[in-house]
Amino acid sequence: MAKNSPFPKGPISQIQGRCLILTGDDIDTDRIIPARFLRCVSFKLLGDQVFADDRKELKGSHPFDLKSNQGASILIVNKNFGCGSSREHAPQALMRWGIRAIIGQSFAEIFYGNCLAIGIPCLTTESSKINAIAEEIKKTTEECWLLNINKKTFSRSNKKWQLSIDQRSLDMLTSGRWDATSQLISNCSNLKSFMINLPYLNNFSK
Amino acid sequence: MSSETLYDKVWDLHQVAKLPDGSTQLFVGLHLIHEVTSPQAFAALHDKGLKVICPERTIATVDHIVPTINQERPFADPLAEEMLATLERNCKKHNIKLHNLGSGNQGIVHVIAPELGLTQPGMTVACGDSHTSTHGAFGTIAFGIGTSQVRDVLASQCIAMNKLKVRKLFFKGSLSKGVHAKDLILHVIRKLGVKAGVGYAYEFCGPTIEQFSMEERMTICNMAIEGGARCGYINPDEVTFSYLKGCAYSPKDESWGKAIKWWQSLASNQNAVFDDEIQFNAEHISPTITWGITPGQGIGINEQIPTPESLDEDDRAIAEEAYRYMALEPGKKIQNLPIDVCFIGSCTNGRLSDLEAAAAIAKGRQVAEGIKAFVVPGSEKVARDAQAKGLDKVFIRAGFEWREPGCSMCLAMNPDRLDGNQISASSSNRNFKGRQGSPNGRTLLMSPAMVAAAAITGKITDVREFLK
Structure with a gap:
């Protein structure tokens, strides 16, 4: 599915799909999408370029190239995933490759916010559970898993893990308010009077 | 809270x-x-x-x-x-x-x-x-x-x-000769790691920070993000105000006095409560340099590349990856490692005082044979000010290239990039795999003065040897 499936829209309560495991801490956004691919005015073509240099180095054995992983939509990672540059090109590239949700030990802050802003849920759990999940997935690469955002569970047949996501992100995803623009604009009717009270916008007179 | x-x-x-x-x-x-x-x-x-x-x-x-x-x-x-x-x-x-x-x-x-x-x-x-x-x-x-x-x-x-937690990083003592703001922040990231700041804003404070110029303070806050902290800040003081006085968009006339009054009221109060506090002694910091593929993989210039056993278990996997990628051996000294390219510039270290520190080392010396060394001012104004002081000539005479302003080889979205597995001594902020434009290019982060010293000798060098 993945690559051709529609981009996230509206409320997101569950993701169903196959999983892809990417091992390693501190995987930065320069690796997810090398800077030379940022020379563009649209995100459209980024899907093919995700992890371009790592994939080239591994000559077909990178998790994003393995035949068995094609069509996967849930990415399993370790600690501090997405650190470094703020480029939204990184989650955009993952999304355009087919990723619709990420489960990891922890995420870098800007990356997490960028994912949320485009409707990609990032859920966390401790390292022992990530390892157990990865082991289970390796046994059954062809199988679909269910990520239930409301219940914060990740499951398949009789296997089930409880994951974490902060309440704010959960509400945004399940209500469809992860696309924040209209919400923000609706609170802007009194922006001018708010601004006039900021010292640096009123010649420091208040 | x-x-x-x-x-x-x-x-x-x-x-x-x-x-x-x-x-x-x-x-x-x-x-x-x-x-x-x-x-x-x-x-x-x-x-x-x-x-x-x-x-x-x-x-x-x-x-x-x-x-x-x-x-x-x-x-x-x-x-x-x-x-x-x-x-x-x-x-x-x-x-x-x-x-x-x-x-x-x-x-x-x-x-x-x-x-x-x-x-x-x-x-x-x-x-x-x-x-x-x-x-x-x-x-x-x-x-x-x-x-x-x-x-x-x-x-x-x-x-x-969402509001962040606030961690106070308190620094006492003065930096010793040849040690710069860049060394201080590389030291902090090395000690706390690249993930420690996630969820925090970092307040940098204490006598060491108060002695710093605005440009040094910018170097520090610039790299807060490399320690995981989305924001870093320093309380405004007289140094801040005198920097801002007369700038194009600064408050003028009667507004100036009122602005200072308000700015002074913003600093953290004596009895402010922090979510966490850590102290550092600046006197213990030596010129610091990264050897690996994250900004947290740093060591003092006289230290050896750490062995896996000397690291926390959590840091070993990425260290193994770094040894392989950098083609460096654990336990070996970083000093005298031959380099190929020297880059002075970036939003971390592309300001006038950075170029002055590098020029002080380059003056009257020559870039080693076979080394590509170039200086990229952070802005048109930095270029103008540097030229007015003759720094461009100092660099050119020493064999550096003097370039036009931009981000340049910090992230290689432009023609400036490493080639193959070249090693660069760089005053920028990230040593990630492939960061400087070649998928197997290697980056060692350090202060601009250290980059200049490396350019002269053609290898990683303790800049303090030039100051004796």
């Missing part, structure tokens, strides 16, 4: 609303944009039929993609040309001030906003670039955002955000 810190005060002042999900709608006092992360935001604005709500609160420049050798338009790279042309079009259409090439004010966004006096204490500053933390040096809450948030700021001058 923190209270009465600068972060708390500035945060409270900028809260527009509480959002249904519990986050805060935060007003952005200064929004900076550039050619890389804004085009898709403008396109989204167009698709939604929205306009820019406060065009006067957004300022643009071009930095990432500009060539540093020939800046004639159109650029040789059609993709780069299209990005700048798109920025020009968007700025014109939405009435946004663009400090374009040749305007006299163009440069790296985190260099020009401070030098123009756009960045002022007490503001919230956002930009689609993680090194926005730089502006915290002025006592602001400054943070990097993604393109969707750039769209939100253009449309509403606000973003949805």
